[in-house]
Amino acid sequence: MKFLSKYRRHKFAAPLLLMTALAALGFTYSVATAAPASNSMSASAKSTLISEGQTIFLKGCSSCHGLNSEGGAVAPSLIGVGAASVDFQVGTGRMPMQDMSQQAMRKAPLYNEEEVAALAAYVASLAPGPASLTNEEITWERDGNTADGGELFRNNCAMCHNFAGQGGALTQGKYAPTLMGVEPKHIYEALITGPQAMPVFSDKVVTPEEKLSIIKWIKAAESEPNLGGASLGRVGPVTEGLLIWTVGIGLLIGIAVWLTAKAR
Amino acid sequence: MSARERVAGTVANYVDERTGAAAYLKKNLQKVFPDHWSFMLGEIALYSFVILLLSGTFLTFWFDPSMRTVVYEGSYQPLKEVEMSAAYASALHISFDVRGGLLMRQIHHWAALIFMAAIVVHLLRVFFTGAFRKPREFNWLLGIGLLTLGIVEGFLGYSLPDDLLSGTGLRIAQAIIQALPVVGTYISFFAFGGAFPGEVFIPRIYTAHILLIPGIFLALITVHLMLVWYQKHTQYPGPGRTEKNVVGYPLMPTYMAKAGGFFFIVFGVTAFLGAVASINPIWLYGPYTPGQVSAGSQPDWYMGWLDGLVRMAPPLETHAFGHTISWNILLPGLIIPGILFTGMALYPFIESWITGDKREHHLLDRPRNVPNRTALGAMALTFTLIALINGGNDIIATHFDLTINQIMWFSRIGIIVLPPLAFVITKRICLSLQRADRELVLHGKETGRLVMLPSGEFIEIHEELSEAKKYTLTQHEQPKAIELVTADAGGVLNPKGIRAKLQARFSAANAENIAKPTAAEVKELESGHH
Numbered sequence: 193m194k195f196l197s198k199y200r201r202h203k204f205a206a207p208l209l210l211m212t213a214l215a216a217l218g219f220t221y222s223v224a225t226a227a228p229a230s231n232s233m234s235a236s237a238k239s240t241l242i243s244e245g246q247t248i249f250l251k252g253c254s255s256c257h258g259l260n261s262e263g264g265a266v267a268p269s270l271i272g273v274g275a276a277s278v279d280f281q282v283g284t285g286r287m288p289m290q291d292m293s294q295q296a297m298r299k300a301p302l303y304n305e306e307e308v309a310a311l312a313a314y315v316a317s318l319a320p321g322p323a324s325l326t327n328e329e330i331t332w333e334r335d336g337n338t339a340d341g342g343e344l345f346r347n348n349c350a351m352c353h354n355f356a357g358q359g360g361a362l363t364q365g366k367y368a369p370t371l372m373g374v375e376p377k378h379i380y381e382a383l384i385t386g387p388q389a390m391p392v393f394s395d396k397v398v399t400p401e402e403k404l405s406i407i408k409w410i411k412a413a414e415s416e417p418n419l420g421g422a423s424l425g426r427v428g429p430v431t432e433g434l435l436i437w438t439v440g441i442g443l444l445i446g447i448a449v450w451l452t453a454k455a456r
Numbered sequence: 457m458s459a460r461e462r463v464a465g466t467v468a469n470y471v472d473e474r475t476g477a478a479a480y481l482k483k484n485l486q487k488v489f490p491d492h493w494s495f496m497l498g499e500i501a502l503y504s505f506v507i508l509l510l511s512g513t514f515l516t517f518w519f520d521p522s523m524r525t526v527v528y529e530g531s532y533q534p535l536k537e538v539e540m541s542a543a544y545a546s547a548l549h550i551s552f553d554v555r556g557g558l559l560m561r562q563i564h565h566w567a568a569l570i571f572m573a574a575i576v577v578h579l580l581r582v583f584f585t586g587a588f589r590k591p592r593e594f595n596w597l598l599g600i601g602l603l604t605l606g607i608v609e610g611f612l613g614y615s616l617p618d619d620l621l622s623g624t625g626l627r628i629a630q631a632i633i634q635a636l637p638v639v640g641t642y643i644s645f646f647a648f649g650g651a652f653p654g655e656v657f658i659p660r661i662y663t664a665h666i667l668l669i670p671g672i673f674l675a676l677i678t679v680h681l682m683l684v685w686y687q688k689h690t691q692y693p694g695p696g697r698t699e700k701n702v703v704g705y706p707l708m709p710t711y712m713a714k715a716g717g718f719f720f721i722v723f724g725v726t727a728f729l730g731a732v733a734s735i736n737p738i739w740l741y742g743p744y745t746p747g748q749v750s751a752g753s754q755p756d757w758y759m760g761w762l763d764g765l766v767r768m769a770p771p772l773e774t775h776a777f778g779h780t781i782s783w784n785i786l787l788p789g790l791i792i793p794g795i796l797f798t799g800m801a802l803y804p805f806i807e808s809w810i811t812g813d814k815r816e817h818h819l820l821d822r823p824r825n826v827p828n829r830t831a832l833g834a835m836a837l838t839f840t841l842i843a844l845i846n847g848g849n850d851i852i853a854t855h856f857d858l859t860i861n862q863i864m865w866f867s868r869i870g871i872i873v874l875p876p877l878a879f880v881i882t883k884r885i886c887l888s889l890q891r892a893d894r895e896l897v898l899h900g901k902e903t904g905r906l907v908m909l910p911s912g913e914f915i916e917i918h919e920e921l922s923e924a925k926k927y928t929l930t931q932h933e934q935p936k937a938i939e940l941v942t943a944d945a946g947g948v949l950n951p952k953g954i955r956a957k958l959q960a961r962f963s964a965a966n967a968e969n970i971a972k973p974t975a976a977e978v979k980e981l982e983s984g985h986h
Contacts, residue, residue, distance in 0.1 A: 419739070420558055
């Protein structure tokens with residue numbers, strides 16, 4: 193420490209300190225931003241992707257969403273919806289819509305992954321919005337908690353999607369779809385963008401860790417074997433009643449007829 | 457006499473000398489019961505009740521009816537360390553950590569659904585065949601009591617595990633209690649020991665579910681069966697069957713074997729369902745907290761029609777004198793079911809008033825021969841069925857690509873329009889069937905054999921019915937309309953006034969029948985044919 197106190201009034205001390213601080217700051221910054229930097233592509237590649245996306249958009253989407261994504265009578269504006277929204281809507285096959293019914297339904301996607309990425313990049317370039325995610329980024333297996341997820345699910349999701357994530361009816365033909373077989377990134381994107389009739393669950397309402405827990409619970413429900421025998425669809429007592437009035441009482445009446453049949 | 461027979465004889469004699477059982481058994485074991493599949497529907501209900509008692513007793517060994525908060529430590533991982541009531545935790549314990557527990561739970565629940573379904577089909581048989589007529593009105597009332605009690609008992613059982621679904625059901629029940637004008641909120645506070653859900657309700661309904669109501673059930677079922685025994689079973693009409701006899705087989709050995717075997721069959725079917733089909737998977741619902749609700753929350757089917765009525769009720773409310781009357785709950789939850797059940801209970805008395813028939817009836821009606829009653833039954837059934845369908849409107853909407861709003865409007869309009877339509881159509885069908893019967897008796901069965909006469913004319917050969925068949929088709933009485941007497945010979949007006957008018961009008965509708973063939977008509981045709 194004697195060395196430091198001896199030279200602390202040296203004429204180079206202040207510039208040296210400044211240089212060290214700047215270097216440390218720069219180093220910290222470069223380390224902190226290293227992850228996205230390694231993923232990010234060069235500026236020219238990105239603009240190519242955007243223009244590819246624009247080409248797809250003009251062909252497949254603009255007739256409803258407008259040539260500049262400004263929206264129209266039948267479709268909303270896409271300015272500011274972000275890449276997450278595009279990844280969800282197009283990646284699950286909801287967009288382009290099959291028909292003008294109440295709600296876009298999940299179906300086999302029309303565009304492949306690259307095309308979805310290009311579309312997402314194009315829409316994201318219009319105005320900032322939630323970024324799209326990859327399944328690898330959704331670390332539900334590592335960071336989620338099934339029991340917490342169940343609590344959160346019953347608090348926030350079950351009222352529309354049913355207690356086991358099987359989906360349910362909403363008003364005027366709208367519905368909450370089943371959550372079985374949905375990719376984790378799409379569940380996450382749905383939570384942050386609020387597609388169709390679904391509300392947005394911002395990170396303040398449901399934190400990112402909680403979102404991972406919800407996904408973990410959904411995945412647990414999906415892979416849970418039917419512990420009591422045939423599940424009857426996991427939709428509650430309606431199918432149970434149907435079974436008892438067909439198979440149950442039908443079988444018993446059939447046997448009663450057999451028991452009282454006259455010997456021939 | 458072999459040594460074994462001698463020992464058996466000594467034992468039987470020993471018991472008989474001390475109890476006098478032999479004379480009693482000899483008389484009663486020979487009791488004759490008529491044979492028909494529709495007479496075994498009530499038995500299904502009886503046997504499911506026995507299954508319910510047995511499986512229910514098993515469940516009580518582990519169930520803890522307490523609202524105490526515990527942290528789940530059992531073997532179902534997705535609920536690990538979740539806070540829940542001891543009742544729910546013990547229901548999970550039965551499902552996952554008691555050997556055979558889940559099977560027993562499922563048998564118990566399936567048996568409950570079969571019990572209620574069997575009661576309903578038994579009731580329909582009794583109604584459509586007129587088995588409720590004198591002297592069986594009391595047994596009809598007992599049956600209505602058992603049905604009502606069954607609905608209550610089933611609902612309490614559904615509420616006990618304290619999972620999300622049962623809590624949701626209780627919340628709706630509480631809303632219906634609160635909809636009672638003036639006293640509703642007081643009754644709710646009294647029942648729940650304060651605000652919903654409170655701490656006392658689960659222990660209270662447990663006592664009712666496993667002790668009080670089963671006790672009443674046992675008593676009512678005993679009286680129900682004793683009356684059947686005492687009044688003797690009704691029988692379908694046929695040759696040799698009269699109002700004074702019962703044609704059938706003796707209890708011992710025929711019905712001992714048939715009924716005993718049938719018990720094991722019912723048990724087998726219930727156990728089979730319990731083993732292969734999931735019912736009420738409480739672990740998926742999660743523990744109840746008042747802040748949560750699941751899409752597709754439904755009651756069991758026997759409450760489904762009530763839920764359907766509540767779901768279709770328009771949002772009506774009145775505010776008067778500082779009170780809110782929620783017609784949207786009061787009407788479908790209490791008033792309409794009240795009217796339905798009162799009407800059902802009073803029906804035997806209403807019918808005997810309309811027909812003026814105060815005689816005993818032990819021979820059953822064929823439903824077609826009483827068109828008005830059959831049509832009324834079809835009408836009530838249509839009403840209940842539409843309500844039941846609307847109870848599952850959300851499930852129907854998602855599974856058949858319909859909208860809840862469409863189904864609700866269909867139900868709202870249908871529940872007013874379709875029951876009267878069902879009445880008219882059923883009555884017409886009954887009259888057509890009467891016409892067909894008449895044709896059959898007078899002209900016989902069409903054989904499909906065409907014969908060409910020497911003159912070139914084609915005729916179809918009709919095969920004459922057997923005497924027994926003819927008797928069965930024509931033995932019934934056809935009621936005559938009661939004449940309306942507005943004033944007697946001296947000009948004094950009938951003191952019954954409007955009541956007499958109503959009776960005459962209903963009675964005229966009731967007497968609308970296709971005239972059955974008379975003996976003279978049959979004879980004339982026979983002489984013509986041969």
